[in-house]
Amino acid sequence: MLGQLSSKIASRTATVGVVGQGYVGLPLALVFREAGFPVIGLDLDPRKIEALSRGESYIKHIGTERVAAAIASGRFQPTSDFGRLAECDAILICVPTPLGPHREPDNSAIHATARQIRERLREGQLVVLESTTYPGTTDEEVLPILRESGLECPRDFLLAFSPEREDPGRRDFTTRTIPKVVGGVNPASTEAAAALYGAALERVVPVSSARVAESAKLLENVFRSVNIALVNELKMLFGRMGIDLWEVIRAAETKPFGFMPFYPGPGLGGHCIPLDPFYLSWKAAEHGEWARFIELAGEINTRMPRFVVDRLADALNLDGKPLLGSRVLVLGLAYKANIDDDRESPSYEILELLQEHGARADYCDPYFPATRKGRKHDLGLRSVPCTPETFAGYDAILVATAHDTFKDRALYRDVPLVVDTRNLIASLPAGPGPRRLVKA
Known part of the structure; x- marks a missing residue:
């Protein structure tokens, strides 16, 4: 045969x-x-x-x-x-x-x-x-x-x-x-x-064997999940200490051996990293083992959307504005830059959390004219135009995805507050706007 x-x-x-x-x-x-x-x-x-x-x-x-x-x-x-x-x-x-x-x-x-x-x-x-x-x-x-x-x-x-x-x-x-x-x-x-x-x-x-092939895939994604959780935890820690994690990563990656850069964000997205590690931890329990690293990484990464919304609320408070009733624009529905893939994107949870806190939340993403109904979310929102005039109408902008479309400083010239989870604004050439930038 x-x-x-x-x-x-x-x-x-x-x-x-x-x-x-x-x-x-x-x-x-x-x-x-x-x-x-x-x-x-x-x-x-x-x-x-x-x-x-x-x-x-x-x-x-x-x-x-x-x-x-x-x-x-x-x-x-x-x-x-x-x-x-x-x-x-x-x-x-x-x-x-x-x-x-x-x-x-x-x-x-x-x-x-x-x-x-x-x-x-x-x-x-x-x-x-x-x-x-x-x-x-x-x-x-x-x-x-x-x-x-x-x-x-x-x-x-x-x-x-x-x-x-x-x-x-x-x-x-x-x-x-x-x-x-x-x-x-x-x-x-x-x-x-x-x-x-x-x-x-x-x-x-x-x-x-098939088991080795199955395990190799899980190892690849567990490796990424654990390391992303590490930098997300360090982001929260260094933020309390007044240290810019992005600068720390740039310094550390100058070492030519023994270090691999990973970057923080608003949470995990895509079909693999947010899900696959839990397949292994579930199977481990069947064999009487507890995959503590995997569970801890999942706990840290899962809490990131709430951390980001909390940072936004704190930043608005400094402007004398409560999250309740504030107009907030989330940039990016895709889970990573320049793709039309929103599977497991943390932006959906961020938008829902903003709505739960009484914010008037919108989003902008050139790859998604409208939000898609999924297993967990059905927001029924449409993307707003990506223009300086549109952006200026919001109390705060939250950068969730670093699309190239958003890498134009002119978009933020009249924006009072940007909360940036991707270090996008800091990477742009010097110029006007926004009036205040907070990294989250």
């Missing part, structure tokens, strides 16, 4: 199905199409399928021209018909893995997709899970569901895990150039998955 699949991969005749056409699945589908494979892109959202079928991209950094070229080639077929999984020689699962209300992992989308595959599973297929999850998910949850088909792995089908490493908006690395870790539930599955990705991506890193 492995020989037949390998032959199809080598000849680029293997049909690749990608379940989930979001920030992970869509670029992956396009990369395989661009490598010469026929690709079926599956998603439950009919709006995505309709847009892709028209050759349109709903993700800004991907670009409509790439999608249009894929559709025109006839080798990329978007669909909501999961019956077409039977046509696929390889099926890549790129579905969301959110946290529940008590920070418990929610693998329901993985399970639902595995059941869809099970109903169409046939001999010779390779299934690869890419969704971030805790160690053991591929072996202990996906494999048993697929085996309910009566087929066995590796005799009849193959199964592996390969963590996604997408970083929306990044230009120095792409889906094709980021090294791809691959680990199967058995050696044959590892070999097949490595061959598939190796035919489309520049570098593949095989590991000994």
Whole structure:
């Protein structure tokens, strides 16, 4: 069986199905199409399928021209018909893995997709899970569901895990150039998955098991979460001491070894860092261990939106204004600069906290004309114009995202107060405005 699949991969005749056409699945589908494979892109959202079928991209950094070229080639077929999984020689699962209300992992989308595959599973297929999850998910949850088909792995089908490493908006690395870790539930599955990705991506890193691959992804994001929590805690500490943390970081990073700069912010955003570490801490408890570093980092990072709002309230008080009734403009709905990705963005919580405290809160973000309804938030706001005249109408502006659009000092010439969580204003050339700047 492995020989037949390998032959199809080598000849680029293997049909690749990608379940989930979001920030992970869509670029992956396009990369395989661009490598010469026929690709079926599956998603439950009919709006995505309709847009892709028209050759349109709903993700800004991907670009409509790439999608249009894929559709025109006839080798990329978007669909909501999961019956077409039977046509696929390889099926890549790129579905969301959110946290529940008590920070418990929610693998329901993985399970639902595995059941869809099970109903169409046939001999010779390779299934690869890419969704971030805790160690053991591929072996202990996906494999048993697929085996309910009566087929066995590796005799009849193959199964592996390969963590996604997408970083929306990044230009120095792409889906094709980021090294791809691959680990199967058995050696044959590892070999097949490595061959598939190796035919489309520049570098593949095989590991000994799916558990190692799952754990590698979590380590990457735990590392970032813990270090971001450290600088966020130092921001609060040094602020009390009258020390500028940003200057401290600039001084420390002159050391040519033994230091890696991380930067504070208003809280964590994106689908990975705010969520993934808790997958590991949850799994650790199952084994009688307590992941104290992970939990502490999560506690610090989670409290940052409240810290930022408190700093804003303190700054307004110095101007003789209460937060109640003040007009506050939040700059940036995206979780990081220059992207149209607002998943888990702390700006949503900041806006809600401002509303709860009685502030008249608005936002400005050129990437989001209106707030989107999500699992936790439904603000129903629209972006205000990014102009000096608009900005001047607010009692305070809170910088939450350092979009290039906001890097124009003229925007702040008549602003009485800016509370800056990104060190954006201090990085601009000298000039007029704002009247007062507070780092938070």
